[in-house]
Amino acid sequence: MAKWLMTLGGAALAMLALRDVFHTLWHPTRHGGLSRRVMTVAWVLSARFGRRRAVGLAGPIGMVVVVALWAATVITGWALLYWPHMPDAFSFAAGLEPERHTGFLDALYISIVTMATLGLGDIAPAEGWLRIIGPLESVVGFALLTATVSWVLGIYPALARRRTVALRIAQLRRAGLHDQRPPTPGACAALQGLAADLAHVCVDFRQYAESYYFHDGDENTSLAANIVYIASVADRIPPDADADTVLARDLLRASLRDLAVTLDERFLHTGGTTRHVLARYAEDHWGTTKS
Incomplete structure (x- = not known):
């Protein structure tokens, strides 16, 4: 027996x-x-x-x-x-x-x-x-x-996508996106593209949850170091802007909200608002928040 x-x-x-x-x-x-x-x-x-x-x-x-x-x-x-x-x-x-x-x-x-x-x-x-x-x-x-090989081949492209999105946000910041009131048509198109890229990052966090525990390197390629900034850009777009600008704002907000929900459900467990979760993510990975 x-x-x-x-x-x-x-x-x-x-x-x-x-x-x-x-x-x-x-x-x-x-x-x-x-x-x-x-x-x-x-x-x-x-x-x-x-x-x-x-x-x-x-x-x-x-x-x-x-x-x-x-x-x-x-x-x-x-x-x-x-x-x-x-x-x-x-x-x-x-x-x-x-x-x-x-x-x-x-x-x-x-x-x-x-x-x-x-x-x-x-x-x-x-x-x-x-x-x-x-x-x-x-x-x-x-x-x-x-x-094991497929895991490695899946996680590192996901990290590359996340770092590319972070670099894109850093470039928009250096280009003065924050100072454009209201954003130009080119800036609106950039925000819409950024919303799509953030949706990909959200899916990557769900598919490869372990990628959360990888540090992104320097400030320009760290999504955590730039995420609060791009959230503040969306919040500063006035509600009476033209239809394309409002659409870009709403798409960006939706992507940020979905990303925050994923981060909070799977890693942070704060139960807070989108801005609170994103700030907590920035603190967890970068030690500070930037807006």
Whole structure:
């Protein structure tokens, strides 16, 4: 009975890790708890150092730790699945004494070799159902590697889009957008384009929530350092402006509101207004707000 309880426990542990991978990469929800907690801890710890370089490393280090935990959990789960059935359910290469390979470290070795698809063959499953479970771990290992690559290839373009939007806002600020009363037709078109770009950023935060824990670098490429400014631009457009200007203002406000809702629901949990949430986001990433 104890043997099968350990087997079920190992299977449950492996499924727990795979569930987190699924909800982090392919079905982003709040159920991807492991990755979210690790990234949050990395962010908080880096912020306590009070140095920009440490904060900049929080995201990459957090991703490395998350992937390592996924792999370690799956490997441990499969090792617990193998362990109770050693050595009777396994075949051993010539020269190996089965009775000397019954410990957890031996099961862990088999699990690592199988997941890494090394195929050494010195210890291999021999019992029917284990001969299916073993290759299945290799498939999971390959899928985890593929998922990790796709995660990296998804997050970094999202970061690039966010930093591009921040740079665009910084450019509009340096061009004197704030001083145009009312904004010129060209400025209105720029605000409408910016509203569309902010909508993309909002989707990125939902699809790749871990991207929140990446620092954006210098002031010009930091959305947090510029977000309050662009919100103030929208608020200064008078209600009696022409129709195109009002449309640009309303679109920008809607994008900012959607972004604030996403940030508050998933990361900040302030329950405040759009301006309050955006200011809190600026403080969390940049330590100050700019308007």
